[in-house]
Amino acid sequence: MxxxxxxxxxxxxxxxxxxxxxxxxxxxxxxxxxxxxxxxxxxxxxxxxxxxxxxxxxxxxxxxxxxxxxxxxxxxxxxxxxxxxxxxxxxxxxxxxxxxxxxxxxxxxxxxxxxxxxxxxxxxxxxxxxxxxxxxxxxxxxxxxxxxxxxxxxxxxxxxxxxxxxxxxxxxxxxxxxxxxxxxxxxxxxxxxxxxxxxxxxxxxxxxxxxxxxxxxxxPILVGTDGKQRMGKSLGNYIGVSEPPETQFGKVMSIPDEPMRQYFTLLTDLPMAEIDAMLAPGVNPRDAKEVLGKTIVSQYHGPEAAEAAAAAFRRRAAGEDPEEIPEVPVPRDQFDADGRITMPRLIVALKLDSSTSNARRVIEQGGVTIGPDRTPVTDPKAPIAVPDGLIVRVGKRKIARVRRS
Amino acid sequence: MxxxxxxxxxxxxxxxxxxxxxxxxxxxxxxxxxxxxxxxxxxxxxxxxxxxxxxxxxxxxxxxxxxxxxxxxxxxxxxxxxxxxxxxxxxxxxxxxxxxxxxxxxxxxxxxxxxxxxxxxxxxxxxxxxxxxxxxxxxxxxxxxxxxxxxxxxxxxxxxxxxxxxxxxxxxxxxxxxxxxxxxxxxxxxxxxxxxxxxxxxxxxxxxxxxxxxxxxxxPILVGTDGKQRMGKSLGNYIGVSEPPETQFGKVMSIPDEPMRQYFTLLTDLPMAEIDAMLAPGVNPRDAKEVLGKTIVSQYHGPEAAEAAAAAFRRRAAGEDPEEIPEVPVPRDQFDADGRITMPRLIVALKLDSSTSNARRVIEQGGVTIGPDRTPVTDPKAPIAVPDGLIVRVGKRKIARVRRS
The missing domain is CATH 3.40.50.620 (HUPs)
Structure with a gap:
């Protein structure tokens, strides 16, 4: 001892x-x-x-x-x-x-x-x-x-x-x-x-x-991701130990700068001197947050998953599509005789939103793009020809690839 | 019903x-x-x-x-x-x-x-x-x-x-x-x-x-014999249902006039009209108290014991000795060669008091008498000749008859 x-x-x-x-x-x-x-x-x-x-x-x-x-x-x-x-x-x-x-x-x-x-x-x-x-x-x-x-x-x-x-x-x-x-x-x-x-x-x-x-x-009571109230499930400001790596990492990146010292101290074993250096004035807090996120994700999913989560986060932050895009089957009967469908119906069929009226709003706000060139969709009423494998993006986070079935 | x-x-x-x-x-x-x-x-x-x-x-x-x-x-x-x-x-x-x-x-x-x-x-x-x-x-x-x-x-x-x-x-x-x-x-x-x-x-x-x-x-809470606090053993203001008739009766007679209505109402079955008549102004409360005492003692010891207790109480109130006087054996060696003893020592031997100094005080206050003629004893130091059967009274309540053994 x-x-x-x-x-x-x-x-x-x-x-x-x-x-x-x-x-x-x-x-x-x-x-x-x-x-x-x-x-x-x-x-x-x-x-x-x-x-x-x-x-x-x-x-x-x-x-x-x-x-x-x-x-x-x-x-x-x-x-x-x-x-x-x-x-x-x-x-x-x-x-x-x-x-x-x-x-x-x-x-x-x-x-x-x-x-x-x-x-x-x-x-x-x-x-x-x-x-x-x-x-x-x-x-x-x-x-x-x-x-x-x-x-x-x-x-x-x-x-x-x-x-x-x-x-x-x-x-x-x-x-x-x-x-x-x-x-x-x-x-x-x-x-x-x-x-x-x-x-x-x-x-x-x-x-x-x-x-x-x-x-x-x-x-001490750990403050939640909102940086204000104690972390708790009912407040929605928590990071669960069983959550997937990307969720954990994304949540850590979302915390305000203020609670970072508490998170480092209580949730990592990094030496205090190292922590002080990262949190010193003039150092970009975004870098410290990335170290924090990777350290925490590593504890529950291993260092590789932590690196991958960090990479995915960076890609998304840079506006790139994620490395893996989920494929969603869309049944044949959803399309008209010419193989076309209106965009709100397609978004609901891809489970990117639950209602066509919501989807219509996002389209009108210019939040929906398709294909490798990110062509914006602007008319919610126009039927669109949908090739197999078409990528559909809704807002900044939601993305899916059509698999005609 | x-x-x-x-x-x-x-x-x-x-x-x-x-x-x-x-x-x-x-x-x-x-x-x-x-x-x-x-x-x-x-x-x-x-x-x-x-x-x-x-x-x-x-x-x-x-x-x-x-x-x-x-x-x-x-x-x-x-x-x-x-x-x-x-x-x-x-x-x-x-x-x-x-x-x-x-x-x-x-x-x-x-x-x-x-x-x-x-x-x-x-x-x-x-x-x-x-x-x-x-x-x-x-x-x-x-x-x-x-x-x-x-x-x-x-x-x-x-x-x-x-x-x-x-x-x-x-x-x-x-x-x-x-x-x-x-x-x-x-x-x-x-x-x-x-x-x-x-x-x-x-x-x-x-x-x-x-x-x-x-x-x-x-x-309601029954008031004690002091007429002030609730009846309770620790306060010493209680009348126990297992106490002897004379004790119960004497305690009832000792209560102030005020709680009598409560006692009659709660502790007897006498009709309220009868109680009202007894407690009317101009009627001697002593008489009502005697009825109360006899009614209560009757409940626990029967009417005969109640009457006897009342009679004994009356006798003592009139200054008479009680009908039965306890005989207390006093061993020969307590007396001097002439068969005499000082009064304080006799009082303790008769168990009428536990200390000779207490007894001395009562004698000095004129509270001790002997014999059928109630001759006062005044000198605590003078040895007294004690014939067998001598009655000794200490204060108003304590009495014993000497049995030389």
Whole structure:
């Protein structure tokens, strides 16, 4: 194991806070001295499906701990998911059914495996312990927290203030999460900044049970591709780890300049000095963004796919047709006796738009061209002779090749 | 069954509120019309031991329902007792162990049997259902209530305002009590005024489960013998149903005049007209108090014991010694060679006081007399000749006869 100071330096990258930091230093030192790995917990509630880069921030930190020789313990909150985690949500979130939770858990873990080395991780399901609990056990747990404590939690406080309901079931969540730490004897727990309250509940429970309390390592919330709100699926400002290389790359290129430092710090392992150089004044941010995009795409699809995605992006930016143009079969009966068709009907047949009226508008705006010479189509009503293999472009992004069938 | 209107008239005596009253009238009418008894619930938490007159207020109402042909359903909250009911308490009350709860329940029921006809009552233990619940069942229950709702409960609100802890476990209590009503399909639930919140929680749960909601019948809180605070063991202002006749009678005679109407209304079946006559201006309240005392003592010890207690009280009030004076053996070695002893030492030997210094003070204040002639003892230091059978009086109440052994 590397010396504690060196580990601390690496682990500090990109984090928001270590609470309490002095305890963490002591834990690292004892671990390095005795060669005993720290048990680093990260809990996942299988309530969603698509892991995006926002989720990867703590997962990458977990992987960093693994690479330093520590033990990653992933808690699948299959039981807690039945309650619904209200953290950082402004509304009550209903729990899921048992079947949904199981399916989500399998799917989630498959995605997590792209970041964490699951072969070296402990994966535990909190249903393993909570499913055996009686009412009395729950009562005993709920004796450890007061309404005052729960109401102090930032998101709950906001909801209480605006008179939105906070259900008692939601109050059980931090206690359950805390108990997970007791069960697995966690030394460190990772989470987003908004998780700090939950991560600290565990400390009291662990001490009650005679265990050394865990340290909370909180990570900043990744901003979405809009550069404004937190990354999230519902806001449409996310980059999913399962998205194809070109989509991922294109999305990275679309982010404003401002969040680039955060993205580099949290989503890549590039040395900070290198990052500083790329983001220095006078350097074209477009170049840095391309490095960022390729680095991120490489992590999920490999360096070749990343290069290809970058090349395709450049071609498109230069107004060139992409290297591969999808061929779309258009049945014979779509054409008239002379083998002709109006352009709006052809665009719909090629699935480049869903309505002929939309297509008509784009044509009138001069957004449709055909053939190698990019001949503009201007009359939406004129039937056009369509040779097999004709290329049709709609707007800047949409393109297809006619395959008469 | 008597007509609903007549029953309503009887049942209204002494109550604080029926919520909602219109529903109760409909239930009574349907019951009288179809001859179907109402199911009247009263829950008891076996957390204490001595049933006092304050507890008998709802129990007597329950008995009245029985006498009108309805079904009394007594819930022994053996499971809820493990949480501790915070109703009307200003502090968190810790739960009991399972063993304590079982012993208390047996003892409690024996005392309740002095008021309710247990042979005609259903007695249910809520551990019968709650002990089978899983964590998920509890979560499902806690989804039915918000922090806002719980915080509105008067006693919780007070504690929250003064920053005293309200434990999450305590918030489960009203939900558990409410679920009891679902299990036994209660039509009416009885309780003290401070129970109104809890009694209404059941209505929501019952409706969620497709049952007609129960009606809450709340009773005023009986004031203690001090005429000021609610009757309670810890305040020392209570009259226990298991206390001896003379103690009960004496305590009734000690109450101020003000709460007499409440005592008559809630603790006796005397017609209201008769009570009005006794409490009319110009009538000596002492006489009314004696009727009250005898009526109450009769309920727990029979009319003869009540009369005897009243007679003994009159004698003592007139300054006479009681009919039976306890004999206390005093060993020979307590006396000097001449068969004498100082009065403070004799008082302690007779167990009339626990310390000689206390006894000395009472002597100096002129509070000690001996013999049939009530000769005052004035010198605490003078040894006194003590014949066998000597009567010693300390203050107004304490008396013993020396039995030299």
């Amino acid at each position: 590397r010396p504690a100071a060196e580990q601390l330096d690496l682990l500090r990258r990109g984090i928001d806070a270590i609470t309490p930091e002095a305890e963490f230093v002591k834990k690292l030192e004892a671990s390095a001295r005795t060669g005993t790995p720290l048990r680093v917990k990260y809990g996942i509630d299988p309530t969603g499906i698509d892991v995006h880069l926002g989720h990867t921030v703590p997962l990458r930190k977990l992987r960093q701990f693994q690479d330093l020789g520590h033990t990653a313990v992933i808690i699948i909150g299959d039981y807690t998911a039945l309650v619904g985690d209200p953290s950082g949500r402004s509304d009550h979130r209903a729990g899921l059914t048992k079947e949904q939770v199981e399916a989500n858990a399998r799917d989630y873990l498959a995605q997590v495996g792209k970041i964490v080395d699951l072969s070296r991780a402990e994966v535990r399901h909190n249903g393993d312990w909570f499913s055996r609990w009686t009412f009395l056990d729950v009562l005993d747990l709920t004796r450890r927290m007061t309404i005052g404590q729960v109401s102090a939690r930032e998101d709950f406080a906001l909801r209480l203030k605006s008179e939105k309901p906070v259900y008692l079931s939601e109050c059980l969540y931090p206690l359950m999460q805390g108990w997970d730490s007791v069960e697995i004897r966690a030394d460190v727990e990772l989470g987003g900044t908004e998780q700090l309250f939950n991560l600290l509940v565990a400390r009291d429970l662990q001490q009650d049970e005679g265990q050394p309390p865990q340290v909370a390592m909180t990570m | 008597r007509p609903a209107a007549e029953q309503l008239d009887l049942l209204r005596r002494g109550i604080d509120a029926i919520t909602p009253e219109a529903e109760f009238v409909k239930k009574l009418e349907a019951s009288a019309r179809t001859g179907t008894p109402l199911r009247v619930k009263y829950g008891i938490d076996p957390t204490g031991i001595d049933v006092h007159l304050g507890h008998t207020v709802p129990l007597r109402k329950l008995r009245q329902f029985q006498d009108l042909g309805h079904t009394a359903v007594i819930i022994i909250g053996d499971y809820t007792a493990l949480v501790g009911d915070p109703s009307g308490r200003s502090d968190h009350r810790a739960g009991l162990t399972k063993e304590q709860v079982e012993a208390n329940a047996r003892d409690y029921l024996a005392q309740v049997g002095k008021i309710v006809d247990l042979s005609r009552a259903e007695v249910r233990h809520n551990g019968d259902w709650f002990s089978r619940w899983t964590f998920l069942d509890v979560l499902d229950l806690t989804r039915r209530m918000t922090i806002g709702q719980v915080s509105a409960r008067e006693d919780f609100a007070l504690r929250l305002k003064s920053e005293k802890p309200v434990y999450l476990s305590e918030c489960l209590y009203p939900l558990m009590q409410g679920w009891d009503s679902v299990e036994i399909r209660a039509d009416v639930e009885l309780g003290g005024t401070e129970q109104l919140f809890n009694l209404l929680v059941a209505r929501d749960l019952q409706q969620d489960e497709g049952q007609p909601p129960q009606v809450a019948m709340t009773m």
